[in-house]
Each structure stands twice: as structure tokens, then as C-alpha cells.
Amino acid sequence: MENFNAPIGVFDSGVGGLTVAREIIRQLPQESVVYFGDTARVPYGSKSKDTIIRYSRQICRFLLTKKVKAIVIACNTASAFALDTVEKELDIPVIGVVKPGAKTAIETTKNKRIGIIGTEGTIKSELYTKFIQGIDPEIEVIGKACPLFCPLVEEGMLHDPVTDEIASRYLKDLKKENIDSLILGCTHYPLLRSTVGKIMGPDVNLVNPAYETAVSLGKLLQEQGICAEKNHESTYRFYVSDAEEKFKAFANSIMPFEADSIEQINIEEY
């Protein structure tokens, strides 16, 4: 009974997962959130499956010390590599960002041509492609890596002619592919939504996995009967494994409130 108001644990390799935390906070304002960003070991995209599982286990152990009632893996690589493993090992529900985004794209595509943009690691691993074609093998998935998008977002250049120019170059070939849905397959990319939308045009539906993940989380909490009480005063706490100042600056630039509770911890102890 008493854990209704327990927080949701959200983790990512760095700052990107804050877009997922932001959606959870928007859609489920009564829920508390404990966020962990593995800023010491970012990026995950170039690391092996075994390493990602080991890191994810450590982080889940840390989040459990904060008495979380559910965990959201707000990182594409960790969702693809570690979700099945940690889901089996934990007594609380765990969801990732890949399935909710991919499912929405599958449901919305009419011509069965889905685009996916992401980091080099995400695109090369074909994690979205495998999941989508596992459900509907007839769907064609066209991927495009956009390596400069993350550093541009982290430099705060969300609305900038340079970013527009880079986006035009990256999306040029994808525009010719006659896709009708495009998955923003990196947690940083929802912050470039308007730039990408302008280039792709109104006929391409942009799928934001951060948004879809928050929707999935809301349904899951309902199903399991573990939603926070309506009048619950939610709290938001942030933990990082390195460089909390840089994290704070980024968090404050995208979150709807001042993120003042940020603490650096040694994740390797968990």
C-alpha cells in the first residue's frame, strides 16, 4: 500500500534521458522521479552487450536503494541490450524506450516505410529495425545516423542556422525514401523536433519515443494499481556519476523547473 507514492527510477548514459524524465513529469505530474545519468561512462553506444548489462544492473541496484516502484531505461542502447535481463531479475516493473517508440511507428505507418534517425551505435546495431521487423516483416526500415545532433544539442544550439544546415544534410537522402513515419531514435533528438519536422514536411509523422514511453509508463502504473495519489506532492532528484555542474546546466535548460537536487555518486560501488 505504502509504495504508491514511491518514485519512478529513470536512467540513461548521460543527459539525453532527461527528455524522457521531462515527459514523465509532464504526463504524470503526481509521480516522483529519481534520475540517474551515467555521465562518467557515456557513451553506451560503442560498448559491448555484456558491459551494458553490467552497468544497467549496477544502476538498477542504485535506484533500488532509492525505493523506486518502477524503472524506465531511458537509453536506446541499454533498452536494447539490458531490458530483458534486468526485467527478469527485478521484482518491480521495468520498461525501455525502444518498444514504445517502435510500436507507435508500426501503428501509424500506412505505406510500411519507417525512417529511424539515431547515433551511429543505434543505427549500426539495427535495434529498431530488428524489433519492428520482428512484429511486421513487411515493414521497410530506413536508418540514418546523425552523429552531430547530440553534440549540437549539448551545446544548446537547438534553434540555430548551423543546426538547420546540418539537419538538412543528414535528412537529404531520407527525404527521398518515401517514409511516412520517422522515429527520433536518440533521447536528445526530441529537442530537435521542430528542426527535423520542418525539413521532413507535414506528411511524415515524427515518433517521439520519450513521449510514447511516458504514455506506456502511465498505462503500466494503472494496470498494476501503483499510481501515486492524486494530491501527492512529487519530488525530483537527480544523480550522476561525473561532472554534475555540466549536467545541471543542461537539465536547467530543458526542464520546466530548476533542478537543484543533483548529486554525484560512485556508481561502481553498486
Added chain:
Amino acid sequence: MENFNAPIGVFDSGVGGLTVAREIIRQLPQESVVYFGDTARVPYGSKSKDTIIRYSRQICRFLLTKKVKAIVIACNTASAFALDTVEKELDIPVIGVVKPGAKTAIETTKNKRIGIIGTEGTIKSELYTKFIQGIDPEIEVIGKACPLFCPLVEEGMLHDPVTDEIASRYLKDLKKENIDSLILGCTHYPLLRSTVGKIMGPDVNLVNPAYETAVSLGKLLQEQGICAEKNHESTYRFYVSDAEEKFKAFANSIMPFEADSIEQINIEEY
């Protein structure tokens, strides 16, 4: 006697140190090179000193299996954190990139105002500032982080209006600082030398640590009497801890020859 023709070991956290290997190959064409790029664990800039020392020891152990006669730490962070430790532990000479670059800047500045550009990690750690002011406390060192330079270089955008625009923004404040020397304090930056030079103008001397390190290495080999024989046919071998294809593409774009001997190894075994 027989180790005159043994290779030089060169290592970096990724592809950046190739600019140092390139200078060694240019200046010392009779020397063979074994390069290791820690592409699985890049970047080093955000990691702790203990971790960097542990990684550097592993890499030195690996390079020793290739019978290297000297080691060049072609990474700013590892030079600052691990050089003193591994230098003491090894029987062969070891040099880093920080001291040669810093020394040249100290020797060339007339107004005692030196600029330094680098990654966020390098600038924040003030590793060049500490070394320079340890030698001459009167010198003012003005640092500026340029986080987008590495990803732009890795995207091959060396001569591109977007890169020019980003560089203008980064260097705008530094131009007002009346510096007469500017250290290209990241191994990727020599590839942006012409862009940076155009913006800073002819009165600012650009110091390329990759070039100065190769000069220092040449002197060191002379002093120790371990230069390769003049008619020695040198060989170049490359090892990475991850993603050899991406490494190969980058290496071939900047090296004066086709880098065909590239092998992926598990560095954690060393």
C-alpha cells in the same frame, strides 16, 4: 643492439592520436609505428585519474607485447594523468603530448599571453595552465573549450562553411585576449589548423603539440642512441578496442597511405 628497428608505440583514447602518429611518420620515416586507439572506452576527458592510469597501464602492457622501444602517449588527458606513473614503471622511454606543446608555447610567446583550445575535459582540468605556470608563473593562460570541433573533424568536415562558422563563434572571445600563441590542445585540432589560423590571424602563432611531440621523440631517440637504421623499411600497424571499420575510414582520410593493418583487440585482457 637488435631493438634499433623496433617500433614506436603510440596510443590515444581514439582516432585523435593519429595526427601524432602522422607527424612521427613524416618526421621519422625510418621508424615503425604500432598505434593503439581505445575506441571502446573513448572519451578519456570525463574519466577519473585512477581510471586513466589503469587504462594507460593496460595499453602499455599491450604495446610491450609488440616489442616497442619507446611509447608516445598521444592523448592529452592520459599525458596529464598517467605519464609520470607509467614512465617510472617502464624500462623504455615514454613521452606525452602536453609537455612538448607547452614548452614550445612558452618559448615562442613574447607578451606572455598564451591561449589554449581543447575539449571541455582538457580546459576544465587546466592541465596546460598548470604545466606552463609551473615553469613561468608570469604567463597568463586563457583557455576555451571547443566541444564541437572533435565531432566535426570525425564527420570529415575539415573544410566546410559550418565548421568555419562554429570556429568563429568559439574563437570570438579568444581573439580579444591579445594572445600571441595558441596551443591546439586536442589531438583532433591540427586538422582544423587552417580554419583556426584564418580566424586568429597571422600575429598568433599556432602551436601544434603533435608536431612538437614528434620533434621531441626524434631528439629522445637520438640521445638514447636507439634510432632505426636509415635504410630500415618501416611498418605501420593499428589496433583498436572497438569499431575498426570507423577507425579505418578516419585513418585513411588523414594518413598519407592506406591503413590496411587494423585489428580489434580486447584491451581489458592486458
